[in-house]
Amino acid sequence: MYDVTIVGAGIVGTFIARELSKYNLNILLVEKENDVSKGATRANSAIVHGGYDAKPGTLMAKLNARGNALFDKVSKELEIPFERIGSFVLATNKEEMDTIDELYDRGMENGIPSMEILTGDEIREMEKNISKNVIGGLHAKTAGIVGPWELAIALTENSMENGVELKLNTEVKDIEKNEDNYKIKTNNEDIDTKYIINCAGIYADKINNMVSKNAFTITPRRGEYYVLDKDCGVEFINKVIFQSPTKLGKGVLLVPTVHGNLLVGPNAENIDDKEGTQTTYDGLRFIKQISNKSSENIPFRENIRTFAGLRAQASTNDFIIEESRDAKGFINVAGIKSPGLSASPAIAEYVIDIFKNIKKDLELKEKFNPIRKSPIVFMNLEDDEKNKLIKKDEKYGRIICRCEMITEAEIVEAINRAPQARTVDAIKRKVRPGAGRCQGGFCGPRIVEILARELNISPEEVLKDNNNSNILVGKTDKGNGGNMDA
The missing domain is CATH 3.30.9.10 (D-Amino Acid Oxidase, subunit A, domain 2)
Incomplete structure (x- = not known):
């Protein structure tokens, strides 16, 4: 039995997971995709808004202003890229x-x-x-720019270091409401949990409607x-x-x-x-x-x-952040459109305040660690630092992505560091090979080779991104009598 299950591992779900990991709780983060940050977090403008646009008195206005102010502390603790450019x-x-x-x-x-x-x-x-x-x-x-998927990945990593469990490829099919807990029925297993926090993005209305008659819609x-x-x-x-x-x-x-x-x-x-x-x-x-x-x-x-x-455009035209009136212990965090990224650290604080009113005996951990050390970014190092790394690990001396100057060692670390990168695009989100001018035209085949080697799978099993997005499907004997991967 989990204390809290968070549905959805986008920027809001991962921020809430990290905030909850400060307490003595058994926490599960579930995501229907095969990686974190694959919804709105992956594809947005990457802006930390100043906060002047939201209508005064709304949650958007309140949480944008607070969230913007928190980004300096968060980016320092998690070592993620953030710049206040105005x-x-x-x-x-x-x-x-x-x-x-x-x-x-x-x-x-x-x-x-x-x-x-x-x-x-x-x-x-x-x-x-x-x-x-x-x-x-x-x-x-005070407006700024940030790496949104890098932030969600860092939040997940820090949460897991502080005890949060992550289950990917876990889609919620139904939720059974019991007297004092919930049974979440997924494509893989049933999950028993005392409380649920719904951060399912554009599917938040679907998740809400599994337990509540107080419906809203997400367009x-x-x-x-x-x-x-x-x-x-x-x-x-x-x-x-x-x-x-x-x-x-x-x-x-x-x-x-x-x-x-x-x-x-x-x-x-x-x-x-x-x-x-x-x-x-x-x-x-x-x-x-x-x-x-x-x-x-x-x-x-x-x-x-x-x-x-x-x-996620909500029918309420504002963030929906509240405990369901007819499903106790079920908290909706829905309709988080722009300025959702900007507000996300403040949304997490706001949800914790709601949760404290539900579970009044929350205890802080004695050894919560807020610091997450970022992976090595080889291209940003001085020459003497690069030489030391190459002497220590020769994989730093092999450049896989020439556009972004990403080494084999960085890719290997991305594969083995939680949350584990198991697809070509998951590695791209973590350390950026394939994000440059050629968009993976040169480094793509090498990344497939490295993934197959490190995961001990065949190249045909390597995915580009989503499940069933296999890059290679077999071999052909055509062309000069030789074999080529197809």
Whole structure:
């Protein structure tokens, strides 16, 4: 019998797992996918919002402001990439400048520090590539960028070090509500637990409806993105660039990533398919057209990939974070769309406060360890440090990914370090081979070889990402009489 089972290992579920691991509890984190951070956490704008946008009085406003302030401490403890680069919201006409004034007033009411309204010329002094049509904007200095999947992986690792159990490939099929506990029926086994925390993202409504008559709905809202090469990055834009917001969201934006790329997007399209993460011609064309409002010379010729993610749009238009009224001990954490990433550390605190009112005898651990040491990033080391590592382990001397300068030793560590990376894309999320200009064209086959060797499986069993995404399916005898993997 577990004390607490958390359903969903995205950024919110993993933050809550880490926060709960501070207490003497038997905690289980379950995820239907074969890795953590594979939902909205994997495909988003990677922004820590300043907090001026959310409507005052909402959970979004309260938790964004608090969450933003927590990121310095969290990123230091977990050694994950985070930078406070600031953001602009741009206006190109008087009506949009009125919106800028409203955002400033809203930010003041939300208690957001370090905001100012600037003219177009003042903005272009800081960002040379901003459109000549911009007449002014809001500058929020506390906004930042983060590596969202790196953060979720680090949170999971730190949670597991502090006693949390992780079960992947475990999909909740039904939940049986008993007098004082729950039986979670999964594709693998039945799980007995006293309490459940529902962090299932776009499936949170489905999980809630297994135990509660108080229904809500989650609508998938698809957003598509371009990823531009590192030659762009901070050379083109230094801050997060928003357009004046609309009813559907914060508009198409320009975002330098913590790894030096440039994101352009997203659009916003409500869809019915909760697995609809494909990109579309119309969506990507829309992003190109609308992004020109921020800058006329975005170098789309440097695009190295496109992707799409799904945001969880709740019927309540606010975060849903509460104990179910008709299912005691069942806590919903749902509708966590933007600014969900920004609010995530504060959401975890908020959930713990709710949980303390349910389980009043919580005891803190004496030996909770908040520190997680990051893996070695070989390319960031000085030459003498690199030479020492190579002498210690020759695998550091073998570069597998030339775009990102990732060594074999880093890939091996990613495979063997919890949460274990068992697919090509899981390794990409952990240490970035395949994230560069060639998108795995050169390093992909070597990564397959290393995975097969380290996991003691055949190359045909190696997956790209999702289950059944086998890269190799057999051998062919065609071509010059020799054998080739197919």
